[in-house]
Amino acid sequence: MYSSRFLELLVEELTKLPSIGQKSAQRLALHLLRVPKEDALRLADAIRDVRERVGFCGTCGNFSEADPCALCTDPRREGGLVCVVEQPGDVLAFERTGAFRGRYHVLGGALSPLEGTSPEQLRIRELLERLRSGEVREVILATNPNVNGEATALYLSRLLTPLGVRVTRIARGVPMGSDLEYSDLVTLSRALEGRREVE
């Protein structure tokens, strides 16, 4: 039993977050009661702001409060290179690497006959629209290396290659730092298949 109903409500809401259990939620709630009040309210405001002000970029389909978004309008990024991903989280993953200086295109999912996701439900029409401008030289297919992601990449490559744009797929192979002995068959086969000359 909680000594405060508001504390109880906060724990309840925190428990709804992914990978936050009862104990973590209690620890977080008590933390929010302990820190300076402004710090806690800043988090509350940040949550509210993100829901009240953030929409989507009409170009890349990523979350953004501006349309087009900061990534699509950044003049230092190469407009000729478009990395196609499934979800906004994938953009963040690539941005963490700092290794990509092109633009993105968020599909909003992957083709899935099982879940009933068809090409019309993904932002493929918008991708074709972007290619129409002629600025895009290369489309990098960076959908997930699983059944749905591979199917989506194959579908897109068949759709885009005839348009005269270079279509590439991110390399799939053994992850860095891993142990070959414990690699799964599919990954190892793919790593062999995708072998390249040593430079």
Next chain:
Amino acid sequence: MYSSRFLELLVEELTKLPSIGQKSAQRLALHLLRVPKEDALRLADAIRDVRERVGFCGTCGNFSEADPCALCTDPRREGGLVCVVEQPGDVLAFERTGAFRGRYHVLGGALSPLEGTSPEQLRIRELLERLRSGEVREVILATNPNVNGEATALYLSRLLTPLGVRVTRIARGVPMGSDLEYSDLVTLSRALEGRREVE
């Protein structure tokens, strides 16, 4: 780089929470963008409410919006039994067990010569005040089983025993489900010392 400044701010605020790293913060932020808007705003409101409405119970010192709090006024709880803990989180830990039906007293910390915490900074005067009513039969010292917690328990037992109240300390021994082979020396010695007749 983030496509939205508000998303970036939210990730930044989430990263300040304990045991939430950059990746978890991003996952939580994207989750809050994906769920129905009301769900996200409910969390924001719960954080705001907890900071704007929750204060302290003058009796037990726990977080509460009412004074005295729900635990201190619950007639089904035994007023003669007071469990003394260091922090509000400890109350939650005991409440999770459902094994305690008495009341609590939150000290707000433990004695620590190193950190400069002296008896006057803990809610000891308030504890003495509670004992004065004569209702309390037993005080259970449930401070942490570490140097500061043990010192605090010893200090309190010397202070309270002369007042004619029963003073007990929670058992310290080998935790349930653990392996004796890997128990540390202090715990194992304490478990021997605290042995009891098999009932």
